Amino acid sequence: MNDARSRDSAKALTDYPRPSVAVDTAVLTLDPELGLVVLEVRRPKGPGWALPGTFLHEGEVLADAVDRSLRDKANVAGLQPRQLHVFDALGRDERGWVLSVAHIDVVHSARLDTRFPATTRLVPARSPGRLPYDHPDIVARAVEDLRGRYATTPDPDRLLGHTFTMRQLRAAHEAVAGHELQRDWFRRTMEPQLIATGTTVAAGRGRPAELFRRRISDT
Structure with missing residues (x-):
């Protein structure tokens, strides 16, 4: 040796x-x-x-x-x-x-x-x-x-814009995961890490959807 x-x-x-x-x-x-x-x-x-x-x-x-x-x-x-x-x-x-x-x-x-x-x-x-x-x-x-x-962080790579609806966020995460995510679990996991903007957008025939942004700064 x-x-x-x-x-x-x-x-x-x-x-x-x-x-x-x-x-x-x-x-x-x-x-x-x-x-x-x-x-x-x-x-x-x-x-x-x-x-x-x-x-x-x-x-x-x-x-x-x-x-x-x-x-x-x-x-x-x-x-x-x-x-x-x-x-x-x-x-x-x-x-x-x-x-x-x-x-x-x-x-x-x-x-x-x-x-x-x-x-x-x-x-x-x-x-x-x-x-x-x-x-x-x-x-x-x-x-x-x-x-x-x-897995548990809302869109960390900023694939979406600065603001987004919960449905848009879930769709992005489902595309990454390759399968559907349970809606209630997803909201419970992500919502504490988001800030509601107080603004809504039209979402098809349903009621307007609330816009969120990430709690962690985008800058």
Whole structure:
């Protein structure tokens, strides 16, 4: 054991094989018809679609690589994805030894209005299609992470506007959860974390619905 440590301490960094480092980002939002969706980009050198990603350049930090991949491949700028998980399974990429630092961002759909119309798409996160590498696993982990954040906190990622009705809030949480939520339980859980604005809006044929805002500041 001591001999092995001694041998390692005598080596230079160049004596160790190095994997290539990639970044891949799951950008999630809500679509009024499709529910929870994920952003995908058309693959330039292969069939089908993938998450926006790229290889880390020399002298570049991960956040800059993520920003570059979103701008260049999707024409989406100004997001602030956070690190989700490192995917490092051997053989995950047929091109060689590649580990991916996966990122996640959850944004209002308007933040994606600038995306390239011909080479990007928004697809249901529950069925993202036949993606390369372990991108389906990245999407699944991103959705799991999102569901944990939304379990008992009202719309922490601001998918809705500054104000919303209880029904709109429940619909957003159901889209994230992937199933219906019990109405009374949802109200009991969320209402203590909301502030009634004193304003109502028309809600179909029923009586006007009260607008709420989050108790935690949106700023």
